[in-house]
Amino acid sequence: MLKIKFFVKLRRMKNPLNSIFSWILIILGLCLVSFLVWGVNHPAEFAINSEKATESSSAFSSKEPVNILFLGVPGDGSRGALLTDSIFLAHLNFNQKKILIISFPRDLWVQVPHGSQNEKINALYSLSNKNTTSFIKATSYNLIQGKIEAITGLKINYVIIFDLQGFGKVVDALGGINIFLDKEMIDPQLTNPHDTSEIFDLSAGWHYLDGATAIKFIRTRYAPSGDFYRMDNQHIIIAALREKINQLSNVWNLMTWFKIWQSISNHYIANLDFNTLWELFNLFKNVKSNQI
Template sequence: MDDRFSQINKALKIELQEKPKSKKVWILFFIFICLAAGIFYAPNFITKDSSSLQRKSVAKEIQATKNRFKAAVVDLPISIFSSFSFDEPKNILLLGISGKGNDAPDLTDTILIAQIKNNPLKINLISIPRDLWVKVPESETLTKINTLYVFGKAAKNQDYGISLAKQKIEEITGLKIDYYFLIDMSVVKQIIDELGGVNVWIAKDIYDPQFPGPNHSYQTFEIKAGWRYLDGETASKYMRTRHSAQGDFDRIQRQQQVLEALKQKLMGLNPISDLPPLLKIAEKFWSNIKTDISLTQLPSLWQIAKQISPEEVNKIVIDREENELVLGDNILIDGQIASILKPGAGIENYSEIQAFIAQGQ
């Protein structure tokens, strides 16, 4: 069997152990922009009263971090909004992968488009279901959309994997993708540890004897109700556990809860006195993100992002239960049943989905 298909089949089988992950990339995207822009603007916080040694030390730290960041981005010569009249929206693709430490690290289990509009300023967050059954671009092969990145990366390289996902998402939505972010979600655990943990209110006792472990195994995750100070490992398990009365809804709430606690702790850091840990955190973020937005573009994007809270984001969800734009089905993959979603209008017919997105904008 072609190595590309064996990797996809392996990823799909591993996926059967997991429920779909919720859409937590938006908050991570916001945090990333704030961190990146904070480093860009950090020299402005170095006052005339700062000592010469302090100014040199801070400037050296910032420049070193900027240099490391350049490896994660494509340095474009113009600002994201310098030539943008706001007469038409900008569409930023956000892809979230499970990342290091997971059995299927390259599945894009979170697929979102952040569409930025102006007059008035507005962000539409369009979610694409990871189980959507699609044809691989330039191929007759059918697969889940969350494996396209795996397919392209195995066939050529990471850039080709991103290109396949981008091409198919443009076809599905009818939207031109202007920029992308590929985010390794394991960065959440790393940053929480770098901050020394986060304080979270646990509403109810949790006991999950079937929490996914390494090599397709299971382990027990247990945590008592009340205020708990969580390290990265515990916070990660708390966000991922399936054991609750309302299933995925509860998990979405837990993930938002932890990420909000993380955001608040990050926003409380002082750009001077906390600069060393801030730079370490920023570097962890940047080493787990790939994007074609340049460092010089980030401050402009930050000015947009900081004006909008997550509650003000208009969410456009392609969901089976609500609108039947997609219909559920089951297929057999190497002897195991896998759940998929097909467009209600038929395989590779995305006319209804495109109309729904246009109406929701």
Template sequence: MSGFKTKKISKNPHQNPMQVSKIPSQKTGFSSKNTPENQKETSENILTSADKNKRRARKISGIFLIISVLVFGAIFAIKAVGNMQLSNNDEYKTFRQITDIFGDNSETPKTPEKRGSKNILIAGIGGRGHPGGELTDSLMLANMNYDTKTVTLLSIPRDLYVAYSSNSAGKINALYPMGQKQNEGVNLLAKKVSEITNQPIHHYLIIDFSGFKSIVDALGGVEVNVPKKIYDREYPNNNWGYEIFSLNAGLQTLDGKTALKFARSRHSTSDFDRSSRQQLLLKAIKDKALSLGILTNPAKISELIDSVRNNLSTDLTVGDLVDIGLAFKDMSNTNILMYSYNNECNGICMPGSYLYTPGRDDFGGAWVLLPENATRSRVSRYENMRQFASLVFEFPHLQNAEKSIRIVTNSKNLSQAKNIRKNLEQLGFPIDHQNAIVQTGATIETTNIHKYYDSAIGTGFDDNHILVEALKKIEPSISQSTGTGAKFATGTGQYIEIILGNDAKNYFQFKGISASMTENNNFSESNKK
């Protein structure tokens, strides 16, 4: 028997089946005051003097923000009320930034011209009135690059099975309420996401369903191009049952309630599609906010802030929010890139497909996801997932590049060529799966990369091309050559050829990135009892 604890599966479809121990019903931290159970009058019916002072202060701050924007403009408004917290609760006071990451240069001094990037952990929860309201229903890490004006969203499925300690484990979606119970707030979740991705976490934002609906409704709805029709017979209602949710494909205007269902529905499409829908909604919210000129509309600023204060937890201030808005207000949608960890690797592999679904018998009958190469007793195998995060955050447009990579091999290295194709697909390289492998009968001594480039007319792949730079990042020691024609690839087009020689076993091993910190919460056979 394994040494970690597994909770007996509940027949309740809404209850998290993988919690180690029962988490008692508790406040989410989003209310400004907790009332003892034996108090006769609730906090909704009676306000203390301190409560009234807090409300008065928030009202004055909101008015001051409006006046500041009207008189001085948004830049001065940041300075005027920049330290005002976006959320009403004090959970942000427990948050600890994670910056001690190998290879992270985010804390090096910045100039006005170079600001670098910041990572924001974003999570959605049900909140009050929803079964399992404290569990994270959606989870993503947003990399915001101030210099290139790009935002890269990396989604993490809520069913990912992770280690909580050396002898306990469960789904990642339970870490936030566990942290609240231990007065750690979001720190347990943030630490785990950083461990999985090997990325720093500078800020966090957790919003509940009501807050999400309020934002969409305050914007007057959002337009989304629904990629495929949704017909979900098992969309959860708030009465421990189900209802039907249907939405046609094509351009749709969604109100808050429909947008939430669009984001949460999971029974008519895959979890990969679900993550993509959530990312599409963030794009739509950004588009609508900018189209309304939020930064120059003090009434809208005040309305948006007031609509979500009680429904979110974040360390971000009003100043942070406006600063982000100003920095990225001219960003094109082509600079919002979306990726996810997923299990879509059947023949052709999707970017980020480093997960698989193990048998349910070992997990108390629950449906979970594990990293490839992970097992029931050793779940924290994140090496390839870390390399993926590092690559797409540095080269967010990688998936949009040309499908120009060819892998040249003889029969001896054919198996490795197929493995290289698979791994490049998983890393987000655009690969023409059917034509990517070119077989030759020639004897090749040395493994190298040959790229087409015609300097006279500036076409092809120079050293600064995104495909060349990304290949160099994952295999820096391989030699490269340049020419105006292909060595082995046939047909029209310009190619980057990965030519496998007799020394091919020394290259493209795809070992990923090992942990930069000691991991004391993994499983091993010695943990079993």
């Protein structure tokens, strides 16, 4: 628990929470788009769900806080396909319209629930899905959900899991992203995605990243700070992605949104229905950075 508190404190000092919240809204928004597209293909069922959403009282009328666990994995074709490289919990407070975000280092050692051995926390999702290596079939997350609940004392209401292949496809669908590096990045343990004979090396300054390069960027952690370095890189990518999404929302390019949905349709798992997604998105889309 002390490690978690220290990690959260460090994250706040570097002020990445607005970027993480942007990623939450991006994920919720893309899931919402997928439901809307599903509605086009299933008009009868969609009409019933939409009517219920209009007529029924809010699913959150009790104003009890809601906790959403977000997990990011490498996905099919990658080594450690179901290891959670990204783990963060969003605590949504409806009364205060505030959000608390807790990031968990993937290398945190924990005791496996109902077992005697210790494992890194990022292995729990994989252990819950021993009988498959396919991401879309890996629908069990009880071990990591239970462990996060035990660490925080919070009940997790919803879980959203996404893989890096889908993330890369979203970057490509947006036409790539631009990032700025304060100093050179060199990771001898990774290779250039476009030339596997070269190590991954980015000079200081501005860079354009396509999906494959963006995935490499957020996975690198060859630095003394290790996992914290990886998290910092993820925040840089999220900020750049948020910028592209903001540009897209200004012109509301429906074809691009549809292209994005096609990119992620087999790359995320969520236990939220349309009504829940719609309410969460609208309740918190205007939350300011000082409320996070």
